[in-house]
Amino acid sequence: xxxxxxxxxxxxxxxxxxxxxxxxxxxxxxxxxxxxxxxxxxxxxxxxxxxxxxxxxxxxxxxxxxxxxxxxxxxxxxxxxxxxxxxxxxxxxxxxxxxxxxxxxxxxxxxxxxxxxxxxxxxxxxxxxxxxxxxxxxxxxxxxxxxxxxxxxxxxxxxxxxxxxxxxxxxxxxxxxxxxxxxxxxxxxxxxxxxxxxxxxxxxxxxxxxxxxxxxxxxxxxxxxxxxxxxxxxxxxxxxxxxxxxxxxxxxxxxxxxxxxxxxxxxxxxxxxxxxxxxxxxxxxxxxxxxxxxxxxxxxxxxxxxxxxxxxxxxxxxxxxxxxxxxxxxxxxxx
Numbered sequence: 001x002x003x004x005x006x007x008x009x010x011x012x013x014x015x016x017x018x019x020x021x022x023x024x025x026x027x028x029x030x031x032x033x034x035x036x037x038x039x040x041x042x043x044x045x046x047x048x049x050x051x052x053x054x055x056x057x058x059x060x061x062x063x064x065x066x067x068x069x070x071x072x073x074x075x076x077x078x079x080x081x082x083x084x085x086x087x088x089x090x091x092x093x094x095x096x097x098x099x100x101x102x103x104x105x106x107x108x109x110x111x112x113x114x115x116x117x118x119x120x121x122x123x124x125x126x127x128x129x130x131x132x133x134x135x136x137x138x139x140x141x142x143x144x145x146x147x148x149x150x151x152x153x154x155x156x157x158x159x160x161x162x163x164x165x166x167x168x169x170x171x172x173x174x175x176x177x178x179x180x181x182x183x184x185x186x187x188x189x190x191x192x193x194x195x196x197x198x199x200x201x202x203x204x205x206x207x208x209x210x211x212x213x214x215x216x217x218x219x220x221x222x223x224x225x226x227x228x229x230x231x232x233x234x235x236x237x238x239x240x241x242x243x244x245x246x247x248x249x250x251x252x253x254x255x256x257x258x259x260x261x262x263x264x265x266x267x268x269x270x271x272x273x274x275x276x277x278x279x280x281x282x283x284x285x286x287x288x289x290x291x292x293x294x295x296x297x298x299x300x301x302x303x304x305x306x307x308x309x310x311x312x313x314x315x316x317x318x319x320x321x322x323x324x325x326x327x328x329x330x331x332x333x334x335x
Contacts, residue, residue: 001024023214075180106161115145118136128227134147173206185242186326204230212299
């Protein structure tokens, strides 16, 4: 079997490439000319240089492939030019789906996000059936992913062999940038998180997300969505576990959302002046007003999906960050 993987240089995509190779797949990757390819070092993959906005490169990339795993996305919670995010996430998804359809690809697995899943008003975990609309999406990242998922669903309704997976908050090794979730882990380990807000996340090991993609290829139903999640945890417990592993004291001060929001506005204003991204964003504070808890029961039932404890994801992430020099010489890890 031959698969094209987009986003292969990134966090989820790199884990997916390794999972496919371990299962005996031939893997082709779509990479941009200037992309950081460290996550692909020493891997037996075929590279096609191109871009999701370059239709000719997509045509070359999909030729001869049995499957397309579309894991590429612009995942940032603040961008100076939001339109660039829509071009990558929405237009790029439409371009790739059309190229795959014309090439006769037998199955397309589209990597969406739990950002596109609704949250029940009673605080229970969201499922694939929880109602949600574009107006509920906070920020350009969520809106762009919602619109991209709608494009994938529309393609499936027209007969394209598309299965959608919705990863939760992945954590683990090879988070080069790092992603916003990886930054939470890194900041806590470095002692940069003296306080927290009352929110929660569904944390999943990135390798479990990768395995879920392959299960979706083999067992997923066309036009269906599958949440690939892990443990639902309050942010305070997340930070406590990370700091324990890193040999630091956990944050003890809980900040009200109303206090953090003005700080986020100031941080974004400074970012616009300097052109440098900010870690504290208005959208992230608004999203934190709800606990982002989700259920993977459908994926477990239909795909045979499973996940490991979040603590193992944190440990693997910290081990990789330490080995790559992100944490400096002070880090010690515990059990």
